[in-house]
Amino acid sequence: MNLDLTVIILTYNEEIHLRRCLENIKNIARTIFVIDSYSTDRTLEIAQEYNAIILQNKWENNHAKQLNWALEHASIQTQWVLRLDADEYLLPELLDELIRKVPVLPGDVSGVEFKRRHYFLDKWMKHGIYPVFQLRLFRYGKGICEQRLMDEHIQLLEGKCVVFENDFVDHNLNNLSSFCHKHINYAIREAIDLLDIELDLFGYSKEEDMKILAAQAIHKRMMKHRYVRMPLFWRSFVYFCYRYFLKGGFLEGKEGFLWHFLQCWWYRTLVDAKVLEIKRACGTDKEKIRIYLERVYGFNLVKK
Structure with a gap:
């Protein structure tokens, strides 16, 4: 039908x-x-x-x-x-x-x-x-x-x-190499998203925009705002422990360990490494960060 x-x-x-x-x-x-x-x-x-x-x-x-x-x-x-x-x-x-x-x-x-x-x-x-x-x-x-x-x-x-x-x-039917390469590409985008929440670089993470999202999307976004306030690298470890131990990821065997290690700890650590790289180059100067992201990573984002 x-x-x-x-x-x-x-x-x-x-x-x-x-x-x-x-x-x-x-x-x-x-x-x-x-x-x-x-x-x-x-x-x-x-x-x-x-x-x-x-x-x-x-x-x-x-x-x-x-x-x-x-x-x-x-x-x-x-x-x-x-x-x-x-x-x-x-x-x-x-x-x-x-x-x-x-x-x-x-x-x-x-x-x-x-x-x-x-x-x-x-x-x-x-x-x-x-x-x-x-x-x-x-x-x-x-x-x-x-x-x-x-x-x-x-x-x-x-x-x-x-x-x-x-x-x-x-x-997804692709192999693990594809999975890892995809997340390497995601890492800089996620790092920019976290920096936008922390520093309001581009205005894409304003809390008032959440009012027109579905309920779980709002909850997930609020958790992300809390995540941003946690220390670099420590937060990726905490996130892995939360998903793998408290949420029972360990029950999924070897596949569950690999999934949660790669997606929660390895990937999130890589994201934090990108955040650290950007802050070391620019501090928290918003304009310097915007210029750096365009020059190094090709992201020419317009402030909302």
Whole structure:
């Protein structure tokens, strides 16, 4: 059953994932837009097999900017928009829930949160992180992506949000080297995000902006504001202990240890190393930091 639904998928060289994603949602989506950043593999060929509408836009190392570009330039004719990454898919229970509930949602509901399951080395990381609630479904024209380099969420411009019972899955099929390289690239963006919270470099982390986020997004953001106030390097160790021991990540065996070590301790330590590097070069001088980020890392961000 096709819903009054457009699916937007951002891609760059996603041939390993895209067919699984498109096969998953082809029977519920009226329209599928693949917003591609000039892939060089079979991504576009696979998208064409599923009659997806392909739009290409240069990637500027900013998911929020790319998604908002899609919302502005895609000829969306449906009432609802679902945002997915190519390495994500909806569980059958969630597909059934969408078919049952979306057509009868009240007019004052503009967004829907789903629970995300994260798979690492083909194992569900049920302990330590699950469930994560994310707003992925929203009425067209009633939601945009907040402008942040990391941890970006859909903001509702009006209406309220409800939570569905079932899950979607984040299951990346690439190897550990790809996982580590991706997080190395994320580290500078996360460091900028933390510095923005601490020093208000660009105004992307203002607390008043949280008022139009979903409840768990607000909670997560407030936890991040608390995290910023903790000492460098010590905070990454505390975060690992919280997720691995207190939240039960150790129950997931070897895969659970690797996931929490790499994502909580190694990655967060790398982020803090970037923060230290920037502060050693610039102190806390906002203008020096902005110039440094543009010169060294190519981030030319405009203050909000």
